[in-house]
Amino acid sequence: MEELNMQELLDLQAKEMEKIKEGSTITGKVIAIDTEEIKLELEDCAGFEGIIPVSELNLEKGKYASDVYKIGDEITGVIISKRIKDTTVQISKLKADKEADYAELKRAFENNEILSLVGVKAIDRGVFATYKTQELFIPISQLDTKFVQDTKEYVGKTLEVYIKELDKKRNRAVASRREVLQERLDKERAERNARIKAEREERYARIKAEREAEKARIKAEKEAMFDSLEVGQKKEGKVTKIMQYGAFVDIGGIEGLVHKNNLSWERVENVEDFVKEGQEVEVYVLNIDEENRKFALALKDINNDPWKIASEELAVGDIITVKVLRIIDKGAFVKVRDAVEAYLPISELSEDRVLKVQNVVNEGDEVKVKIIEFSYKNRRMKVSKVEAEREPEEDISEYLEVEDSLGSLGELFKDKFKNIDAE
Numbered sequence: 001m002e003e004l005n006m007q008e009l010l011d012l013q014a015k016e017m018e019k020i021k022e023g024s025t026i027t028g029k030v031i032a033i034d035t036e037e038i039k040l041e042l043e044d045c046a047g048f049e050g051i052i053p054v055s056e057l058n059l060e061k062g063k064y065a066s067d068v069y070k071i072g073d074e075i076t077g078v079i080i081s082k083r084i085k086d087t088t089v090q091i092s093k094l095k096a097d098k099e100a101d102y103a104e105l106k107r108a109f110e111n112n113e114i115l116s117l118v119g120v121k122a123i124d125r126g127v128f129a130t131y132k133t134q135e136l137f138i139p140i141s142q143l144d145t146k147f148v149q150d151t152k153e154y155v156g157k158t159l160e161v162y163i164k165e166l167d168k169k170r171n172r173a174v175a176s177r178r179e180v181l182q183e184r185l186d187k188e189r190a191e192r193n194a195r196i197k198a199e200r201e202e203r204y205a206r207i208k209a210e211r212e213a214e215k216a217r218i219k220a221e222k223e224a225m226f227d228s229l230e231v232g233q234k235k236e237g238k239v240t241k242i243m244q245y246g247a248f249v250d251i252g253g254i255e256g257l258v259h260k261n262n263l264s265w266e267r268v269e270n271v272e273d274f275v276k277e278g279q280e281v282e283v284y285v286l287n288i289d290e291e292n293r294k295f296a297l298a299l300k301d302i303n304n305d306p307w308k309i310a311s312e313e314l315a316v317g318d319i320i321t322v323k324v325l326r327i328i329d330k331g332a333f334v335k336v337r338d339a340v341e342a343y344l345p346i347s348e349l350s351e352d353r354v355l356k357v358q359n360v361v362n363e364g365d366e367v368k369v370k371i372i373e374f375s376y377k378n379r380r381m382k383v384s385k386v387e388a389e390r391e392p393e394e395d396i397s398e399y400l401e402v403e404d405s406l407g408s409l410g411e412l413f414k415d416k417f418k419n420i421d422a423e
Contacts, residue, residue, distance in 0.1 A: 020079060020089055021079065022079050025079075025096060026076070026089070026091060027074055027076040028042045028050040028075060028077075029072060030070065030071050032071075036053065037053050039051060040091065045089060048087050049089070051088050052075065052077060052090075056077070056092035056093055056095070057094065058097045077091035077095065101131060102168065105131060105136075105166060106166060114161065114180055117159045118156070118159070119138075119156060119157050120155065122152045125140055126138050126140045126142070126151060127143060136161070137174050138154075138161065138177055139174065142164075142175070142176035144181065160180045164176050222254050226254055229285050229288055232285060232302070232303075235252070236281075237250055237281055237283055238250050239276065239278060239281060240277065246259040246263070247275050247299075254295075256285075257296055258299050262297070262300055263275065263300065264299065265339030266338070284297065284298045314336075315371065316372060320368070321368050322367060328357070329346075331346045331348075344382075344385060348384035348387070368388045369388045370385075
């Protein structure tokens with residue numbers, strides 16, 4: 001082969017130098033390692049030697065070049081400069097790694113893939129985290145599914161994230177850990193719900209036949225229980241539901257309604273003042289609707305109607321002592337005995353005109369009254385304080401009897417009247 005002269009060598013070197021473009025990627029083989037740099041043999045650039053400063057090797061903290069590389073290893077980097085004078089090419093593996101790592105970020109962003117970052121720096125607004133050579137920011141609102149008080153807790157931790165924003169020109173990369181966590185929570189919840197649903201369906205399928213048989217047995221028992229009911233029967237039961245209008249009571253598999261008016265002989269304002277759900281009670285069968293298979297119950301003792309007892313013991317004209325229960329504009333309601341109330345009109349309070357009921361009686365007062373109306377059938381009684389306090393009229397019936405037998409009183413005493421006139 002013909003040897004080249006100096007000019008030809010220079011021309012050849014210049015031609016090779018033209019091939020070397022800053023920013024392009026080049027691969028070389030390690031030929032020397034020291035504490036400052038690594039030297040590479042560049043196969044595609046004859047006559048040039050590649051130099052990678054330690055600062056451009058992208059070494060882990062605490063590692064030396066000799067800890068990671070050995071003679072003969074191939075290293076790919078990005079050309080950052082070329083020096084014709086000493087025929088060397090400055091190469092950065094760090095820059096090549098950054099470009100490769102950014103490409104991975106971009107792929108993960110476009111494909112919505114999860115990446116693992118490491119938290120490196122905390123600020124009030126969030127955490128800076130790294131993916132290999134790339135740094136991303138995780139806002140505090142995207143750190144967790146729970147409220148975050150201290151962002152420092154996430155420094156040094158591996159954080160799995162989705163990349164939400166990626167803008168190379170603005171050097172902006174934003175990630176969300178919360179979305180990864182929420183997605184997993186949703187997945188776990190869905191899996192748990194699916195498992196529960198499958199177990200429920202399996203359990204239902206297993207006991208469906210038993211349930212049908214049990215339902216048939218219970219229905220037969222209820223029918224038999226209903227057919228055995230008789231008006232006036234006393235039954236033990238349990239309160240199952242409280243309503244405004246009454247309470248439902250189970251008397252052994254069948255439920256009947258105790259209307260609020262049948263809870264007590266007393267006035268019932270609030271059902272829960274008399275019974276509570278789950279309470280054991282004794283009730284009476286009040287009536288039975290065969291056609292609709294329904295029945296009514298009574299908690300009050302239907303065999304001891306206080307109005308009936310009162311009708312047997314009291315009558316119009318009786319004077320009794322009562323207690324004032326409630327005052328209204330037109331009179332007062334008084335207690336005659338347990339569960340028996342009477343109406344005392346304002347006109348029956350006094351012979352004088354009464355402008356206000358409280359001017360004569362007040363709640364809690366005990367007064368004597370006279371029964372002036374009494375209807376057991378309608379459960380009504382009217383009483384009068386005036387009549388109870390009125391003086392009884394003198395009985396002159398004996399004189400009336402004398403008149404019938406001897407004539408008029410005038411005729412009886414006319415002789416005496418004559419004598420008086422004569423005098």
